Amino acid sequence: MSGSYSCKSAYSSMFTGTVRFSPWKRIWRSWAPPNCRFFIWLAVNNKCWTSDRLAKKGLPHQPTCPLCDQEAESINHLLSGCVLSREVWAWLLRELKLNVLPPTSSSRFCSWWKRTATSLEKSLRKGFNSLVILVSWELWKHRNACVFDGVRPQAQTVLTQVAAEGHLWCLARALGLHDLLLRRDFNLIYQAADKNNNNLNRALMGRFRHFLDDMQIKEVPLLGQKFTWSNEQDNPTLVRLDRAFCSLEWEEIFPDAVLQSSTAGVSNHCPLILGLKVSSSGKRRFHFESFWPNLPGFHDAVKLNWEASVSSSCPVERVFLKLQRLSRGLQKWSHRKVGNVKMQLAMAKEVLRRLEVARDLRALSQGEDWLRKKLKLHCLGLASLERTIARLRSRVLFLKEGDANTSFFHQQARYRKKKSFISKLQVDDNLYVSQEDKQEVVADFFESLLGSSEERDFSFDLAAFHTQQQQGLSPWRSLSQPKKFG
Known part of the structure; x- marks a missing residue:
């Protein structure tokens, strides 16, 4: 004891002399999902509804184990003493080349788990603990399928489910080690459009979708090809097995990342190229913001730029020059009137933060308090304006104003930009x-x-056409007026 009081020390002193639950670290510090950790916690505390516990409560139960039909069922027998479960453990430990013994018919599950985990190297213990939880979870699920769905007990079925679920757990482990970007041949699909036929394992697709939702990751759009793998047959099976997934944090760091396909060469897999920054030279397009007409001075700016004289006799060129000058004038007016909304919001928040820090140390003056209140209102207005701009550029029309935050609209706009990238x-x-x-x-x-312009002997005088039309003498007048016959 260090001599300093803490909640942990008080809790420990309350339970001094009691028996501590030994495998809690092996359970709660594993790579298993929360539902599996909760199940194994109930299992080691003998809280699962096996036949022995049902009998104690006077509830209907089976007389023998549904997996082996040889002995009475208990959670210890189900996880380590059953013939089927021992077959599963022996096969897995042999395939993983772990120099440990599988449980025997007389083994206690918790004792075997602790003894085996302690005998392994320290670097392998966390992975082994996760494997124990995974196999126990799949044995429990297979037991329930045999009891309630009439499934025939088979060790191979459990091993297949362990392999499929373990693959997803490996991906979850990789993300848990702070890999914000995950690129690989997953050998899995999560939607029917990822395959060119209907030979689909929809149960595995559903688990993959649940995994993506649980990990809160999204797919980086692939440009170039729809499928990335082929079996190279006459009537080929095409599947999209190679993908890249990222977290929202990674997308914020690399908003311009683009995933492209390359030439497969001799491989049956299509290589993927991830570009983190796509540089595009050239001038930015003119964007007319729909909130501009609501700002004071907008109509004056339009009138000033549109009515200015243009030195050209061609009507088409005059319209082009007027529109060009109007777009430039509105951009300059917006820069003076609105400015960089994101930068203004960041500056206002920084000044507001410094004022609030100063308020913790001393009383603010009357002017400082007035500025703090004004900055709060200013931040609210700028945040609303930023969200409106992001919503317009995302082109999300199914949501009303205020139904989503700015980050959602920015993500939609980035996705549109990546999809339209050539x-x-x-x-x-x-x-x-x-x-x-x-x-x-x-x-x-x-x-x-379009071709190039050539010198001609004759040409149209567009200025003359324009003058006649102003005087009411349009050359197309005879064609536009209806004639009476008869």
Whole structure:
């Protein structure tokens, strides 16, 4: 004891001399999901509803174990003494090349677990404890299927479920070790669209979906190909087995990440290339914000830029120049009137934080308190404006204003941007990947499609057409007026 009081020391002193539950660290510090840890906690405390416990409560029960039909059922017999469970343990320990003995018919489950885990190297203990919980959980599920669904008890069925569930637990373990990005050949699918036929294991698909939901990870959209694996037959089976999943935190760090497919070569798997930052040169597009008309001075800015004189006699060119100048003028007006909303919000929050820190140390002056209240209102307005801008750019129309936060709209906008990204262009036998090469290819294509201007002996005088139309002498007047016959 250190001599200093703590809740832990008080709790320990209350239970001094009592028998402590030894395997709590092996249970609660394993890689098993919470429901499996809770089950094994009940099992080692003999709280599972096996035949012996049902008999004590006077409830209907089976006289023998539903897995071996040889002895009376108890949780200890089910997990370590049953013939079927011992067969499962022996096969797993042999396949994993662990130099430990499986439980015997007379073994106590908790004693065998503790003795076996202690005999292993320290680096293997956490994985072994997780394996014990996994096998116990699958044995319990198989027992319930035999009792309630009439399933025939088979060790191979338990081993198959252990292998499938263990694969998902390995992925969960990888994410638990702070891997925010998970890329690999999962050999699993979670939706029917990931395969080109209906030969699907929907139960395994459902478990994979539950795993993704429990881990709170999302898939990085793949550009280029729909399927990533083929069995290379005449009538091939195509499946999307290779994927990349990420957490929301990872997506916030790399918002412009793009996942692309590459040439498979001699492999039957398609390689995936993850780009963390896609640089695109060129000017940004003009975005008209729908909240602009609600701001004071908007109509004056439009009128000022639209009614300014344009030095061109061509009507089409005049409209083009007016629109070009209007877009630039509105961008400059927005920069002066609105500015960078995200930066303003960050600055307001920082000043507000410093004022609140100062308030903890001393009383704020009248001016400081007035500024703090104004900044709170200012932060509220800027946050609402930022959410509105994000909602408009995400193009989410099924939600009303205020039904989702700003982060949701930013995620939708990023997903749209990734889906519309053109990863590569192929012209004849040449493949263009870099942004500069793709821009040059697109420009050359449209220039060849539109052609170039040539000198002609005769041409249209568009200015003359425009003058006649203003004077009411349109050259198309004879075609637009109906004629009477008869």
